[in-house]
Amino acid sequence: MNHADPVLGRVLRSSTTGYTFGFSQAHTQPPAFGALVKTAVGDSHVFGLVYDQRVMDDALVRQIVASSDSLSEERIQDMRMRRQTPIEISVLSIGYEQGGTIYQLLPPHPPDALQPIFACTPDESRRVLTSFQYFRTVLDNMECPSEELLVASIRHGAGCQPPGQAQPYLIGAGRELTRLLAHDHQRLDAILRRLADFFNATHSLPEVPYG
Amino acid sequence: MDDTNSADAFLHALRAQPPGEDLSARLGQVVAGSLSKGLEVRLDADRSLEDLAVGRYVVMRTNNRLFFGMITDVALDNTNPAFEKTPPDFSNPFLRQIYLGNSVFGRIHISPMLMLDETDIAAGQPVPQPVKTIPGHYTPVATASAEEVAYVFGPEGEHVDEAGAKAHYFHIGDPLDMENVKITLNLERMVERSSGVFGKSGTGKTFLSRLLLAGIIQNNVAVNLIFDMHNEYGWEGSTEHHIQRKVKGLQQLFPGKVAIFTLDMSSSRRRGANPDYEVKISYDQIEPEDIEMLSGVMNLSEAQIGAMYVLRDRMGKAWLRTFLDDGALEAYEGLKGLAKELDQPPQTLAALRRKLDRLRRFDFISEERVDDSVSRILDYLQREHHVVLEFGRHGSDLRAYLLIANYLTRRIHARYVKLKEASFADPSYEPVPLVITIEEAHKFLDPAVASETIFGTIARELRKYNVTLMVVDQRPSGIDSEVMSQIGTRVTLALDSEDDIRAVFMGVRGASELRQVLAGLDTQGQALILGHAVPMPVVVQTRRYDSEFYRQMGFIEGETLQERAAQDIEELGGKRPKRLL
Ligand SMILES: Nc1ncnc2c1ncn2[C@@H]1O[C@H](COP(=O)(O)OP(=O)(O)O)[C@@H](O)[C@H]1O
Ligand SMILES: [Mg+2]
Numbered sequence: 076m077n078h079a080d081p082v083l084g085r086v087l088r089s090s091t092t093g094y095t096f097g098f099s100q101a102h103t104q105p106p107a108f109g110a111l112v113k114t115a116v117g118d119s120h121v122f123g124l125v126y127d128q129r130v131m132d133d134a135l136v137r138q139i140v141a142s143s144d145s146l147s148e149e150r151i152q153d154m155r156m157r158r159q160t161p162i163e164i165s166v167l168s169i170g171y172e173q174g175g176t177i178y179q180l181l182p183p184h185p186p187d188a189l190q191p192i193f194a195c196t197p198d199e200s201r202r203v204l205t206s207f208q209y210f211r212t213v214l215d216n217m218e219c220p221s222e223e224l225l226v227a228s229i230r231h232g233a234g235c236q237p238p239g240q241a242q243p244y245l246i247g248a249g250r251e252l253t254r255l256l257a258h259d260h261q262r263l264d265a266i267l268r269r270l271a272d273f274f275n276a277t278h279s280l281p282e283v284p285y286g
Numbered sequence: 287m288d289d290t291n292s293a294d295a296f297l298h299a300l301r302a303q304p305p306g307e308d309l310s311a312r313l314g315q316v317v318a319g320s321l322s323k324g325l326e327v328r329l330d331a332d333r334s335l336e337d338l339a340v341g342r343y344v345v346m347r348t349n350n351r352l353f354f355g356m357i358t359d360v361a362l363d364n365t366n367p368a369f370e371k372t373p374p375d376f377s378n379p380f381l382r383q384i385y386l387g388n389s390v391f392g393r394i395h396i397s398p399m400l401m402l403d404e405t406d407i408a409a410g411q412p413v414p415q416p417v418k419t420i421p422g423h424y425t426p427v428a429t430a431s432a433e434e435v436a437y438v439f440g441p442e443g444e445h446v447d448e449a450g451a452k453a454h455y456f457h458i459g460d461p462l463d464m465e466n467v468k469i470t471l472n473l474e475r476m477v478e479r480s481s482g483v484f485g486k487s488g489t490g491k492t493f494l495s496r497l498l499l500a501g502i503i504q505n506n507v508a509v510n511l512i513f514d515m516h517n518e519y520g521w522e523g524s525t526e527h528h529i530q531r532k533v534k535g536l537q538q539l540f541p542g543k544v545a546i547f548t549l550d551m552s553s554s555r556r557r558g559a560n561p562d563y564e565v566k567i568s569y570d571q572i573e574p575e576d577i578e579m580l581s582g583v584m585n586l587s588e589a590q591i592g593a594m595y596v597l598r599d600r601m602g603k604a605w606l607r608t609f610l611d612d613g614a615l616e617a618y619e620g621l622k623g624l625a626k627e628l629d630q631p632p633q634t635l636a637a638l639r640r641k642l643d644r645l646r647r648f649d650f651i652s653e654e655r656v657d658d659s660v661s662r663i664l665d666y667l668q669r670e671h672h673v674v675l676e677f678g679r680h681g682s683d684l685r686a687y688l689l690i691a692n693y694l695t696r697r698i699h700a701r702y703v704k705l706k707e708a709s710f711a712d713p714s715y716e717p718v719p720l721v722i723t724i725e726e727a728h729k730f731l732d733p734a735v736a737s738e739t740i741f742g743t744i745a746r747e748l749r750k751y752n753v754t755l756m757v758v759d760q761r762p763s764g765i766d767s768e769v770m771s772q773i774g775t776r777v778t779l780a781l782d783s784e785d786d787i788r789a790v791f792m793g794v795r796g797a798s799e800l801r802q803v804l805a806g807l808d809t810q811g812q813a814l815i816l817g818h819a820v821p822m823p824v825v826v827q828t829r830r831y832d833s834e835f836y837r838q839m840g841f842i843e844g845e846t847l848q849e850r851a852a853q854d855i856e857e858l859g860g861k862r863p864k865r866l867l
Contacts, residue, residue: 249384250331253365257389260368267374267381274380 082191083112084161089185092216093123093168096192097161105162109227111195111203112166114186119173121182122195122203123166124228126219131160166192167219169209179208197235204232207251214255222262225252226269233277241277245270311428313344314394321420324358324799325396327427331387335360335394341462341803341814341825343430344396346421352402353421354414354430354438354822358799359395396427397799399822400438414438414821432467438821439470444505456501458494458777459813459826469815469826473501476775476819477508477721480745480755484762484790485779490811492518493831494777495723495758496536503540503672504839508719508754510672511663511698512536513691515681515725520546520674521559533831535559536674539839545671547663549650549690550678562666565675566656567693569607574598576693577642579730579739583685590638593630600628607653610643648686660697667698670718684729691724696740698722699753706751719752727757728764736766745769762789774818779828780807 083106084098094114098105106112110125139146139154171182195203213225229248233241249267256263313333319325327344329335338360346353364370369390376382398420402412442457455470476498483498485491496519502508512519521535537544537559548554548561555561574594577584581591598605608614618624621639625632645651666673675694680686702717709715724730724741736742744753746769757773759765763785771793778790787804791797794816800823804814807825816823829835833843 245380246383249380250388253384253388257365260366260372260389263389264372264374267384268378271378271380275378 080193083194084164084192086114086186086188086190086192087161087163089187091168091181091185092218093126093166094186095127095163095165098128098164099161101156105164106194107227107231109224109231111200111228111231112192113195113199114190114192116171116182116184116186116190119171119182121168121171121186122177123168124213124224125164126167126224127163127165129163129165131163133159135159165219167213167216167224169212170203172203177203179206179212181212200231201235204228204235207248210248210251210255222266222269226266226273229270230273233273242274245274245277311431313338313427313429314392315427316346316396316421316423316425319396319420321398321417324796325355325398325420327394327396328363329387329392329394331391333387333392335362335392338392338394339462340806343399343435343461344427345430345434346425346427348421348425350404351421352404352407352412352434353398353417354400354402354434355396355398355427356800356803356823357394358397358796359802361393361395362390363393364390394427395799397796432464435461435464435469436467439468439824440472440821442468442470454501454505454507456498456505457829458497458501458815459828462812462825462827469820469824471498471501471775471815471819473498473505473507473819477502477719477754478749479774479818480748480757480772481775481777481817481819482727482757482759482762482770482773482790483777483779484759484781484786485813486781486786486809487760489779489809490813490828491758491760491779492516492523492725493533494779494813494828495519495756496523497829497831497835498756498777499536499672499721499723500539500835500839502721503536503543506670508721509667509670510674510721510723511667511694512672512674512723513687513725514674514676515687517553517557517676517678517681519723520544520676521554521557534836534841536672539836539841540672543670543672544674545666546674546676547659548676548678549680549686550676553678554676559676561676563659563662565659565690565694566650566652567659567690568652568654568656569610570603570655572606572645572651572693574605575696576689579692579735580685580688582732582734583688583729584641584644586638586641587634589631589634590641593628593634593638596628596630606642606645609639610646644685645689648680648683648689650680650686650690660694660701663694664698664701667720668718684726687726688729691730692740695722695744699740699744699751702751702753717752719749719754721754721756723756723758725758727755727759728761731757731765731769733766736769742766742769745772748772762786765789767792775815775820776817778804778807778814778816779812780804780809 081100081103083100084096086094086096088095105128106125108125111122112125113120113122135154168182170177170179210225213221213228229245233244236244249270252263252266312330314327314329316325317328338357340357340359342357344355344357346355366389374381374385398417400414401417402414406412440455442455445453445455447453454473456473457468458471459469461467461469483491483495499510499512499519502510514520519536521537523533523535525531525533537546545562546554546559547563547565549565551561551564577594578591597609601608615621615624618627621635622632625635663673677687702720705715705717730739730741731745741755744755762770763783770789776790781787781790781804787801791800800814803825807814811828812825813828814823814825
């Protein structure tokens with residue numbers, strides 16, 4: 076992990092399946108729904124998908140909202156910079172890297188409190204998301220909006236592919252889903268149709284042959 | 287394709303190629319099945335069902351064997367029946383690419399046909415064997431290559447096996463969707479048992495039968511006696527194209543080997559033939575047995591048939607002539623007196639007489655003593671001359687056709703039985719294997735008469751007496767099922783009726799699967815061949831009977847008949863028959 080990477084925040088709570096961290100980067104956008112983030116646990120890196128972002132209120136915000144004073148843009152920005160409770164971002168762990176090998180499995184241990192969280196580079200995302208075993212982890216998770224998350228992460232994965240590879244990537248992912256969701260035709264169709272919209276917008280290279 | 291090289295190429299490729307490696311030909315993989323019901327194969331995602339017709343061969347390679355099978359059904363399948371109720375949006379290219387071949391896919395049904403053993407392949411001499419097991423789960427399935435198919439059927443021409451026995455492989459047609467491969471049929475095996483050519487009218491039965499007969503004649507596999515109901519085999523046949531064109535008959539192709547006999551000299555001459563012999567029979571030669579088999583077409587009752595035998599017992603050989611002759615009946619004081627004397631109801635005799643009287647219309651039945659046609663035919667056959675008996679205008683009268691075919695065959699068969707029995711003591715009496723060709727075969731072999739007629743007997747006794755049948759028929763369901771199950775090689779062109787289709791598969795293993803294949807044949811010129819003479823069932827585009835074929839049979843345009851005949855006779859080595867009777 077490159078320590079020049081900006082720290083997005085630090086772990087607040089964690090469990091084997093994921094963790095929640097407090098976002099503390101005042102000047103940047105929080106990572107998007109479906110984005111891949113990483114953290115260190117011992118000598119391994121744990122990768123996870125962002126699936127929830129919670130903005131909490133505090134006494135100040137409540138007071139401002141309660142008062143009928145007109146709010147200046149300056150005041151709003153100032154308040155957001157100095158918020159007293161952090162934005163909480165929840166992450167679903169989907170794999171880890173150890174000794175240079177990526178495993179799409181739950182990590183042996185969750186990150187401890189206050190571990191720093193980093194965004195993954197496109198290159199890292201591509202490497203972690205090349206195989207699709209993690210689909211199962213997402214689909215089986217009851218806490219996250221699993222269909223939406225899967226669509227977002229596949230789009231994220233497709234976006235990290237080299238030129239011309241986005242469409243084959245999407246087709247590969249879709250075919251994996253036909254296997255996983257063979258028994259649940261409606262869920263399968265719901266996910267694929269969302270991917271289809273994205274696919275059509277991806278004007279890359281010609282259709283990939285079947286197989 | 288050079289045949290020996292192709293066999294070598296096949297073996298070489300087979301040995302070089304590890305199992306399941308030929309990806310270009312790969313169709314899918316075995317997912318389920320049984321030896322008795324066949325194999326289920328899931329198509330690979332990139333294979334389209336539309337490119338796979340039933341009847342096509344596939345191969346399955348395992349570590350120990352190479353299996354051959356035939357596609358006998360194609361089907362659409364899915365991983366979830368919900369796809370049938372709520373189809374996905376296939377107008378969307380993404381969804382189509384995802385679903386097609388994965389959630390919804392093609393499935394083919396394969397009937398295993400035969401197998402080659404890997405150890406034999408390694409030794410260079412794989413012999414096709416019947417399948418006794420099936421390839422395991424997920425064995426890759428590929429379309430059979432031209433080399434593989436050619437290897438199984440064997441190259442056209444003469445083969446001599448280790449025991450020194452000769453076999454002639456005759457090119458009968460070409461596989462569908464496959465170039466440069468000739469499908470061959472083992473003629474010796476074909477004539478060893480009775481064979482059949484079936485198909486509805488106009489599908490090419492006569493043309494195909496003529497091809498087969500030409501093969502038998504050219505290779506001296508057997509002698510033929512052909513009951514040529516519609517005058518299509520002997521001198522000249524015609525096509526049914528709007529411009530009627532003539533095709534050469536067997537005598538034109540093999541002038542020195544084929545003799546034309548006729549029942550109707552003037553018709554034969556008019557058609558340009560020059561018959562070798564005119565067949566006549568006399569009333570005194572006809573026996574009740576000859577007429578009994580016409581009971582259907584002549585509408586004879588049991589009582590009337592019985593009366594014929596009584597008449598013969600009383601009057602001897604001359605029974606029919608006497609019975610039909612008013613003058614001769616005087617001696618019995620007319621029909622009534624005769625009835626009394628024979629203890630037969632007078633109405634029965636009167637009705638019988640009315641019906642038998644119709645035989646007088648046949649001018650090939652003579653009042654006088656005539657030459658013995660049976661001996662004449664046998665004479666030709668024993669000299670290995672093939673005999674085509676033209677019926678001329680009598681061919682359109684089923685009674686004449688049945689009477690003559692039955693009359694001659696009964697007697698020829700009887701003599702074959704004698705010759706064959708004599709040959710146990712002196713092998714030189716062994717009669718030349720004889721194939722008798724009959725069109726409209728169901729008339730001779732329908733269940734009501736098959737047990738009594740000579741044709742039923744011949745079909746059932748196999749080749750015990752060196753006589754077998756080639757039955758040509760458009761309504762196989764009319765043929766007695768016991769006879770049908772004795773028909774060793776069945777060549778079937780298109781058939782419509784379910785009953786007929788069921789009939790041609792009588793007694794064939796895996797028949798229900800082949801039914802789809804038969805149903806898929808073109809209405810002309812495509813045939814499903816199965817049985818004794820081929821290593822596995824096969825669908826062919828039949829060989830054309832045309833000038834190219836004439837040339838391959840040795841016919842030279844412009845060569846005079848005399849030259850050709852002289853050559854044929856020389857080939858026969860001037861064989862003289864051994865006369866017994
Ligand atoms: N092998 C063939 N070679 C050339 N023409 C053929 C062949 N098979 C069928 N035909 C054509 O089909 C027509 C019908 O064939 P035919 O043998 O008379 O049918 P069937 O005896 O079944 O009624 C022929 O007149 C001919 O034009
Ligand atoms: Mg015909």
